[in-house]
Amino acid sequence: MADQPILDDRPKEECGVVGLYTPGEEAARVAFFALFALQHRGQESAGIAVSDGSDVRMHKDMGLVSQVFHEENLEALPGEMAVGHTRYSTTGASVLRNAQPIFCQSLVGEIAVAHNGNLINARELRAEMESEGEPFDGTSDSEVIARLLVRHMHAGPEHAVAHVMRKIRGAYSVAVLTPRMVLAFRDPNGIRPLVAGRVGEGWMVASESCAFGPVGGQIEHELQPGELAIIDRKGMRFAQGAPPNGRNMCLFEFIYFARPDSRMYGTVLYTARERMGEHLAREHPIAADAVVPVPDSGIPAALGYSRESGIPFVEGMTKSRYIHRTFIQPDQRMREMGVRMKLTPIVEHIQGKRIVLVDDSIVRATTTTQIVKLLFEAGATEVHVRITAPPIKFPCFYGIDMCSRGELAAAVMSVEQIRAKVGATSLGYLSIEGATAAVGSPEHEFCLACFNGHYPIPVPDDLSKQAFEVPPDVGQMETLSTGQLKLIGT
Ligand code: SF4
The missing domain is CATH 3.40.50.2020 (Rossmann fold)
Structure with a gap:
């Protein structure tokens, strides 16, 4: 069973992603500190993938960033490019095979994918791919993104991303590592956050601006809906990966999820x-x-x-300060x-x-x-x-x-x-x-669906039916509250 926060029925954060190129520096160390700052976005698993220009290596495990990484496994991750991830499972069970980044072989070499959000057409895309013989290792929707990218890599990483962005539907902020490039993209409604900026002589993308401070970086740009950032040895540039479909950042990021020192829509969240x-x-x-x-x-x-x-x-x-997440389950008395x-x-x-x-x-x-x-x-x-x-x-x-x-x-x-x-x-x-x-x-610049029921991206019937079911006995709410959280879409 997944570790759960003790007795807290707040909505749970989703995931945090980073992607960076740090010339002259070990990217894994920078990614570690950036992920540390994004720990609030997911405490179930953490992972970093790096590239030394030819090979992509990765380490990931269940637990907090500080539990997953230590001196030896960071030393075994050489290279100036990295992507990293902290996970809270929204789709797919909380098990190591669903931890991210997700690693796949492609025509341009290995790729690693880190995703924050939730796809609403993952099930149908997966069924389609499986019927065509595509093997899946885990159950997360993020693997659908990774395997779709692999399928289209023959056209080059930028085209592969643009193609995938037109196929997947839902909320996503994604960072992808190829042997020579970091790509990061945001869904056409811009539901989950993604920002880009400088770090040392290089560049970084991250879920929140709070990841930049600890690594001495500076945010320069909030990715727009459907926008794609491309980071390589030539620098960082932006392209429109898919046409925007509005501007609907999750209002809950502003109310609770994101760290209060992060800046979104130009506003410091504490303020x-x-x-x-x-x-x-x-x-x-x-x-x-x-x-x-x-x-x-x-x-x-x-x-x-x-x-x-x-x-x-x-x-x-x-x-x-010490009851955050624990692998020790609270007993009945607790x-x-x-x-x-x-x-x-x-x-x-x-x-x-x-x-x-x-x-x-x-x-x-x-x-x-x-x-x-x-x-x-x-x-x-x-x-x-x-x-x-x-x-x-x-x-x-x-x-x-x-x-x-x-x-x-x-x-x-x-x-x-x-x-x-x-x-x-x-x-x-x-x-x-x-x-x-x-x-x-x-108001029209936010997703307000959980408050007013207006979903900026239409939700398929099979997904909504399950979530809209009213339990026969609403009194069951009490039992569910004692630390047992239901995961949506799983
Ligand atoms: S505002 Fe939208 S994205 Fe945010 S929690 Fe509510 S429904 Fe989800």
């Missing part, structure tokens, strides 16, 4: 999240004594709420201890106070229920929950692990019913208008 808190205070004001964040992700929005409302910001809980494993209230900051509790999202509502209980037990007289993500009513098909529609609290309950379920004094969600205004871009 966008502070502004979300300000909007939340205007949309859902309340008389209270303290604004308390759910650490750490609720901090910027709580600061914004505090600033706008004039209610003091107070740290009301400490978060264990599960029952619930959120206490992770969060401890600071009683002196809570007791006798009317609290505004700021968090980023409610999925099944189980985590929020436990936190509200914790605050009341610590002596809060009122707990007013304020959430920066609008109500999540629809499943995600573009690479975010949520759950089926019937398990989403806001899909089956009214706001008042959710308030009663979590035991809060009041509950307020930020509106879609408020969240997008906080980022500073118009």
